[in-house]
Amino acid sequence: MLSRRDFVKGLALGVAAVTSGTAFSQQTVLTPYALDMQRRGERFLLDLRTTDGLKAAAWLLRDIQAGNVIGRPNTDTLRLAAWAQAALAAQGAHSVFDIHSGLRTLSTNLKTEGHHQNSRHLPNLAMVFSAIDLNPIGINKEYFGNLIAQPKFGGVGWYSTHIHFDVRERPTYWRKGV
Numbered sequence: 479m480l481s482r483r484d485f486v487k488g489l490a491l492g493v494a495a496v497t498s499g500t501a502f503s504q505q506t507v508l509t510p511y512a513l514d515m516q517r518r519g520e521r522f523l524l525d526l527r528t529t530d531g532l533k534a535a536a537w538l539l540r541d542i543q544a545g546n547v548i549g550r551p552n553t554d555t556l557r558l559a560a561w562a563q564a565a566l567a568a569q570g571a572h573s574v575f576d577i578h579s580g581l582r583t584l585s586t587n588l589k590t591e592g593h594h595q596n597s598r599h600l601p602n603l604a605m606v607f608s609a610i611d612l613n614p615i616g617i618n619k620e621y622f623g624n625l626i627a628q629p630k631f632g633g634v635g636w637y638s639t640h641i642h643f644d645v646r647e648r649p650t651y652w653r654k655g656v
């Protein structure tokens with residue numbers, strides 16, 4: 479498993495590569511904590527350092543189909559999203575992330591087309607889930623998928639309507655219909 483320190487180092491490495499095209503240097507350590515996300519007309523600028531920010535993230539990433547079941551988004555997944563948003567902003571491309579899916583209860587997962595038995599959208603016993611499906615508004619999805627794959631912290635899936643990403647031990651990539 480990646481340690482939190484490795485994760486932060488990796489995020490910094492990704493930003494350095496994206497923004498300057500140069501190798502990682504100690505001066506460029508960046509730990510983004512702001513995340514601009516929306517779903518169905520509700521938009522929040524989340525501060526991932528705060529309880530309120532994490533609560534708002536959990537709300538946006540709830541399982542609507544199951545009757546608004548609220549889980550606990552993996553904070554590393556949220557930080558990966560914040561990193562990607564910061565990396566885009568550093569290139570002058572500001573994007574709000576439009577959420578398609580976060581938590582999926584077992585029943586919702588079974589109803590989801592192309593679902594996986596071991597989907598990272600499924601919660602563990604502590605209700606923690608690690609996957610997000612989103613559409614980065616104004617950003618080419620192909621580009622966004624390549625960007626969020628850069629730190630190599632998990633799975634990335636390219637779909638016609640959204641990009642899936644999650645945090646897991648071994649990087650995995652797939653395409654569905656694109």
Ligand SMILES: [Zn+2]
Binds near residue numbers: 579599609611642643
């Ligand atoms: Zn997904």
